Amino acid sequence: MLTITIKQGKEKSILAGEPWIYLSAIDKVEGKPAERNKQGVTATVQSSSRQFLARAAYNAKSQIAARVWTLREDEPVDHALIKRRVQTAVERRLDMWRSADPQALVQLVDAEQDGLPGLLVHGYGGAEGYLVCQFNAAGVDLWKVPVVQALLKATGCPNVYERCDELVRKAEGLPITRRTLAGEEPPSRLSVREGSRLLPMDIRTGFTYPR
Structure with missing residues (x-):
């Protein structure tokens, strides 16, 4: 080490x-x-x-x-820690996600706040919809497999897609990757609710189409 x-x-x-x-x-x-x-x-x-x-x-x-x-000397950084923190993060917001408009993008994991530096996860469409992940730091990028495994178990959602913030990943020296990590890839155009508005968006990139 x-x-x-x-x-x-x-x-x-x-x-x-x-x-x-x-x-x-x-x-x-x-x-x-x-x-x-x-x-x-x-x-x-x-x-x-x-x-x-x-x-x-x-x-x-x-x-x-x-x-x-x-900060704990007796706490190893391993698959169990990563999965436990993903589970805890999702459980904290699961009721909010289930009760939200299915067309809303709901944040399920919030990086450092959840002890998972650089990891952002949003859910769309409920348990049968899509999870969109951003691995914005090298640490969580290295633990990608247990992160996805834990997300699948915690949410019951079968579809996980990796979204890429090019500037952030370049600053980390990480490759630019956009791909399906589990299940099916989201459609290129979905209606996403922001407040009282429905916006046509590609949730794989965050691009909002002109109306």
Whole structure:
């Protein structure tokens, strides 16, 4: 496992709950070269006095060099953690999704707020509709399979599509990908409710058609 040592004094923001660790806050990264070059790999974060601070997803290609998974030394970052956090995030919003207009895009996972840095998930059309995911950081991109598995189980929705924010993924050094991850691809044109209006939209890209 990689070890990230933070510059003296920079640990305060991490201990206060800041989920991002910028490149400028890092003193050194220790570990095998293959691990240091693997985007999203889990690293142990320590202070300049070698005190444990966090476990985080490391990405040498991003200005946000690490994104915190956990501040607990006894909490491993594994399939179980990822699936548990997806389940918790969805359960928190499941009633809202079920009671919402089927034509609304409802957010089911909200990145750092749900302990899943960089992951955004919206649902459309209820349990028989579509889930649209954005993997906007290397850490969640590396855990894509358990994320999708957990979404399928938590929502009962069979269709999962990966949407891509090109600027964000380029900033992370990640490839540009748009694809079906489970079930069927959404149609290129659907009616999406925003407030009192129905807008023709491609939920795969967020593009709204002129009316």
